Amino acid sequence: xxxxxxxxxxxxxxxxxxxxxxxxxxxxxxxxxxxxxxxxxxxxxxxxxxxxxxxxxxxxxxxxxxxxxxxxxxxxxxxxxxxxxxxxxxxxxxxxxxxxxxxxxxxxxxxxxxxxxxxxxxxxxxxxxxxxxxxxxxxxxxxxxxxxxxxxxxxxxxxxxxxxxxxxxxxxxxxxxxxxxxxxxxxxxxxxxxxxxxxxxxxxxxxxxxxxxxxxxxxxxxxxxxxxxxxxxxxxxxxxxxxxxxxxxxxxxxxxxxxxxxxxxxxxxxxxxxxxxxxxxxxxxxxxxxxxxxxxxxxxxxxxxxxxxxxxxxxxxxxxxxxxxxxxxxxxxxxxxx
Amino acid sequence: xxxxxxxxxxxxxxxxxxxxxxxxxxxxxxxxxxxxxxxxxxxxxxxxxxxxxxxxxxxxxxxxxxxxxxxxxxxxxxxxxxxxxxxxxxxxxxxxxxxxxxxxxxxxxxxxxxxxxxxxxxxxxxxxxxxxxxxxxxxxxxxxxxxxxxxxxxxxxxxxxxxxxxxxxxxxxxxxxxxxxxxxxxxxxxxxxxxxxxxxxxxxxxxxxxxxxxxxxxxxxxxxxxxxxxxxxxxxxxxxxxxxxxxxxxxxxxxxxxxxxxxxxxxxxxxxxxxxxxxxxxxxxxxxxxxxxxxxxxxxxxxxxxxxxxxxxxxxxxxxxxxxxxxxxxxxxxxxxx
Numbered sequence: 001x002x003x004x005x006x007x008x009x010x011x012x013x014x015x016x017x018x019x020x021x022x023x024x025x026x027x028x029x030x031x032x033x034x035x036x037x038x039x040x041x042x043x044x045x046x047x048x049x050x051x052x053x054x055x056x057x058x059x060x061x062x063x064x065x066x067x068x069x070x071x072x073x074x075x076x077x078x079x080x081x082x083x084x085x086x087x088x089x090x091x092x093x094x095x096x097x098x099x100x101x102x103x104x105x106x107x108x109x110x111x112x113x114x115x116x117x118x119x120x121x122x123x124x125x126x127x128x129x130x131x132x133x134x135x136x137x138x139x140x141x142x143x144x145x146x147x148x149x150x151x152x153x154x155x156x157x158x159x160x161x162x163x164x165x166x167x168x169x170x171x172x173x174x175x176x177x178x179x180x181x182x183x184x185x186x187x188x189x190x191x192x193x194x195x196x197x198x199x200x201x202x203x204x205x206x207x208x209x210x211x212x213x214x215x216x217x218x219x220x221x222x223x224x225x226x227x228x229x230x231x232x233x234x235x236x237x238x239x240x241x242x243x244x245x246x247x248x249x250x251x252x253x254x255x256x257x258x259x260x261x262x263x264x265x266x267x268x269x270x271x272x273x274x275x276x277x278x279x280x281x282x283x284x285x286x287x288x289x290x291x292x293x294x295x296x297x298x299x300x301x302x303x304x305x306x307x308x309x310x311x312x313x314x315x316x317x318x319x320x321x322x323x324x325x326x327x328x329x330x331x332x333x334x335x336x337x338x
Numbered sequence: 339x340x341x342x343x344x345x346x347x348x349x350x351x352x353x354x355x356x357x358x359x360x361x362x363x364x365x366x367x368x369x370x371x372x373x374x375x376x377x378x379x380x381x382x383x384x385x386x387x388x389x390x391x392x393x394x395x396x397x398x399x400x401x402x403x404x405x406x407x408x409x410x411x412x413x414x415x416x417x418x419x420x421x422x423x424x425x426x427x428x429x430x431x432x433x434x435x436x437x438x439x440x441x442x443x444x445x446x447x448x449x450x451x452x453x454x455x456x457x458x459x460x461x462x463x464x465x466x467x468x469x470x471x472x473x474x475x476x477x478x479x480x481x482x483x484x485x486x487x488x489x490x491x492x493x494x495x496x497x498x499x500x501x502x503x504x505x506x507x508x509x510x511x512x513x514x515x516x517x518x519x520x521x522x523x524x525x526x527x528x529x530x531x532x533x534x535x536x537x538x539x540x541x542x543x544x545x546x547x548x549x550x551x552x553x554x555x556x557x558x559x560x561x562x563x564x565x566x567x568x569x570x571x572x573x574x575x576x577x578x579x580x581x582x583x584x585x586x587x588x589x590x591x592x593x594x595x596x597x598x599x600x601x602x603x604x605x606x607x608x609x610x611x612x613x614x615x616x617x618x619x620x621x622x623x624x625x626x627x628x629x630x631x632x633x634x635x636x637x638x639x640x641x642x643x644x645x646x647x648x649x650x651x652x653x654x655x656x657x658x659x660x661x662x663x664x665x666x667x668x669x670x671x672x673x674x675x676x
Binding site: 230234249250251252261262263264265266267269270271272273274275276277278279280283 | 390568572587588589590599600601602603604605607608609610611612613614615616617618621
């Protein structure tokens with residue numbers, strides 16, 4: 001059996017996460033039991049939610065146990081199978097974790113999903129046509145529920161979720177504004193991702209300055225906001241929300257290290273009669289087929305061209321993950337494992 | 339024609355509101371035009387929303403113009419009528435403002451509403467069977483939408499909205515917890531208003547202490563919260579919200595004087611997948627008939643016995659209003675004008 005290199009969570013972060021929280025180990029892959037499949041991972045997905053799992057405290061979901069392989073989405077190829085539905089060579093998506101191989105009980109519903117790479121590159125199933133894409137779809141369609149002509153805004157606009165949000169919102173006739181860190185990302189959002197405008201938050205020292213910049217590109221106010229970030233960016237957007245606006249709350253990356261991250265003026269939720277709703281896409285599996293079909297269609301039509309940042313080798317995962325938390329990636333952050 | 343004493347907004351508050359912001363004047367009531375009705379007010383309602391209207395800035399609704407009679411709900415008796423549907427002696431509810439008489443164009447839809455005082459005392463139409471009661475109904479029924487057995491919490495529990503909320507929630511089989519300022523109010527909430535428990539927030543120095551007290555009386559966590567207050571009380575409740583909890587945002591009285599009033603940990607909205615929704619009951623007129631019918635029924639059955647704090651004479655209105663903002667009232671704050 002092949003040797004499998006894995007990244008374990010070795011200890012929990014005290015404040016900011018560091019590479020010392022992780023540990024690289026090598027193990028042999030075990031012999032397969034009936035119904036099991038051995039998958040060789042081609043790509044590992046790195047996502048902000050993983051930071052929450054590293055804490056012991058209550059977060060999105062169960063805490064990641066110490067000494068176990070870090071959780072994570074993977075795409076790969078079946079190399080050996082004891083399950084009749086899977087053959088060597090099949091391309092599959094699963095939650096293989098931060099390792100080069102995984103052994104999966106394929107009889108568990110949802111554990112593996114075969115994917116078609118004729119029109120959609122394999123890695124996209126971890127981004128635009130995967131969990132991040134469905135996340136954008138749920139927040140836009142089920143929470144923001146925009147009408148054509150509505151102004152919608154997304155933070156972390158060039159990320160995996162933001163890119164998909166932009167394409168989905170344009171397809172619904174919205175005026176779509178992104179917020180991103182840096183002129184290069186903003187230029188990319190407009191020129192490649194089809195955003196109507198994008199605001200670089202970095203030059204803005206406070207929420208009033210950023211709100212003023214948003215006013216210039218969203219002169220009719222903001223009807224829907226998809227929140228990937230929290231903090232000052234959210235405070236600024238709230239200053240520009242229209243009455244009866246909707247905010248889909250998906251990520252608050254700036255608060256994961258445990259600093260208090262207050263909302264400056266929650267009374268705006270009352271004054272403008274906003275609806276603010278937090279969600280986790282894995283609790284809404286019923287929308288996945290519809291969402292994935294639309295996302296795959298947008299990719300096939302060239303209307304969703306997500307960017308990827310790819311680091312090489314499982315040993316690069318911790319560094320790449322810490323960079324993601326600081327916004328160093330550009331588009332979907334992946335680790336290539338083959 | 340009788341002389342009419344009025345309270346005008348003379349100037350806007352700089353920070354905290356004071357009696358110097360108001361001005362008492364006397365004018366003659368004008369002769370009636372066709373369709374007009376002269377109403378002698380028996381009671382004026384004082385409500386927290388009025389503080390927002392005193393500011394120039396964007397708030398709930400249009401700012402109260404300077405030099406004009408303060409806005410406010412009134413109940414009274416028709417003393418003269420040029421409209422065929424109204425006769426002297428009719429009891430009516432309207433938005434007569436801070437004055438002893440009002441002249442109303444009764445042909446305007448919704449300007450006046452005749453009420454029946456056989457089973458419901460006239461003053462209740464400003465409280466439990468009026469705008470505050472419907473406010474409680476909307477937040478509970480349309481936003482919180484509880485199931486029997488859910489734990490629901492309301493702040494300012496002995497106020498006009500809180501009292502009605504308690505009765506409406508008990509009628510739906512909820513475990514109902516109030517939050518109020520002082521042992522006397524809490525005792526009243528449990529003994530007279532039918533709350534299952536009530537927490538006095540005053541001894542608690544921070545949100546963690548108050549959250550611990552809430553845990554004792556709401557051991558299964560909180561499914562729905564009706565927010566009349568904001569600030570530390572809301573922060574504490576958020577620490578105890580269950581997954582998929584709903585928060586109806588109705589008032590943030592502590593922030594009206596312009597101090598920043600941040601929310602300590604907005605990430606809890608994401609972590610617990612909360613839905614937070616601000617609303618103004620006057621934008622949901624479609625629910626009023628159903629809500630008023632239920633509220634009048636609860637009063638008639640003795641299941642809703644709201645308390646009132648009544649000051650005497652129009653000249654007492656500013657002082658009584660400032661007391662309301664500080665929580666000095668006990669139950670619905672009214673001004674008796676006859």
